[in-house]
Amino acid sequence: MKIGRLNHVGIATPDIEATKAMYATLYGADRATETKDFPHLGVRVCFVSLENSELELLEPLGEASPVHKFLERNPKGGQHHVCFEVDDIITARDTMRARGATVLGTGEPYIGAHGVPVIFVHPKNSDGVLVELMQKPDHD
Numbered sequence: 001m002k003i004g005r006l007n008h009v010g011i012a013t014p015d016i017e018a019t020k021a022m023y024a025t026l027y028g029a030d031r032a033t034e035t036k037d038f039p040h041l042g043v044r045v046c047f048v049s050l051e052n053s054e055l056e057l058l059e060p061l062g063e064a065s066p067v068h069k070f071l072e073r074n075p076k077g078g079q080h081h082v083c084f085e086v087d088d089i090i091t092a093r094d095t096m097r098a099r100g101a102t103v104l105g106t107g108e109p110y111i112g113a114h115g116v117p118v119i120f121v122h123p124k125n126s127d128g129v130l131v132e133l134m135q136k137p138d139h140d
């Protein structure tokens, strides 16, 4: 198993609209989706389009959100995770485990914001970086 493209960089923020506006005015990154709630994932999400990838802006939905605790430690927000594409999510999950990594939660892939299955690998396995693996969407 080998990771493919960088799909997105997840960025936690206490105010998604302010962060969206900042990327537009400061960096000229003015192509962004409408903000959408994903209650079952505990996040509000907006994607800022780049030439070769996306920024995934994340605001917590409630105190049980995985992003809530992150913002308690980093109140102004910051880089939260990176997401790489893989060919097959089950093969990726089993390979990560066989290589000694901790797949978060039950390890059962779930449908993320792009409508394809994802898993997360604990940051302790990747020098402090939380890694999301996403089954490759049909964009090629």
Ligand SMILES: CC[C@@H](C(=O)O)C(=O)SCCNC(=O)CCNC(=O)[C@H](O)C(C)(C)COP(=O)(O)OP(=O)(O)OC[C@H]1O[C@@H](n2cnc3c(N)ncnc32)[C@H](O)[C@@H]1OP(=O)(O)O
Binding pocket: 010, 038, 041, 043, 045, 056, 058, 066, 067, 069, 070, 079, 080, 081, 083, 104, 105, 111, 112, 113, 114, 118, 120, 122, 123, 128, 129, 130, 132
């Ligand atoms: C929009 C949907 C989807 C998509 O389609 O793209 C998403 O991206 S959703 C994004 C939000 N979802 C997730 O993050 C799910 C996976 N995350 C988790 O399971 C947890 O957040 C966590 C990573 C296991 C952290 O658990 P938590 O209880 O919040 O924190 P702890 O205090 O126990 O932290 C343990 C340890 O990990 C460090 N940590 C926590 N978060 C991060 C992070 N984002 N990046 C790097 N390191 C992180 C934390 O500092 C602790 O370190 P130590 O103190 O050294 O133990």
Ligand SMILES: [Co+2]
Binding pocket: 008, 010, 056, 081, 083, 132
């Ligand atoms: Co993500």
